[in-house]
Amino acid sequence: MTPESIKSKRIFSIFLLGCLVFNFPILSLFNYKIFIWGIPLLYIYLFFVWGVIIISLILITSIHPKKYLPRDKKPKPSKQQTDNQSSPKPKISLHRNGE
Numbered sequence: 001m002t003p004e005s006i007k008s009k010r011i012f013s014i015f016l017l018g019c020l021v022f023n024f025p026i027l028s029l030f031n032y033k034i035f036i037w038g039i040p041l042l043y044i045y046l047f048f049v050w051g052v053i054i055i056s057l058i059l060i061t062s063i064h065p066k067k068y069l070p071r072d073k074k075p076k077p078s079k080q081q082t083d084n085q086s087s088p089k090p091k092i093s094l095h096r097n098g099e
Contacts, residue, residue, distance in 0.1 A: 010060045
């Protein structure tokens, strides 16, 4: 399985979980006249679950697939990248020579 297919399966599972937790049977569990710091329990639930879904999607999409490749299959740097790393960069002067 490629890292991209694993990532897409995880994103789809988060989507299905979101459909489940934002649907009727689960929402009815929090639809009572209970207030926490003056905020209805249903609103707290909605924003908490929404935040958890967003954070989990950020974590899933920010994982770099190169990190999980075996050492011998990591992509090698191109010749241009190796040339740039080995050659020193010239110093740039912003002043004129006579001044």
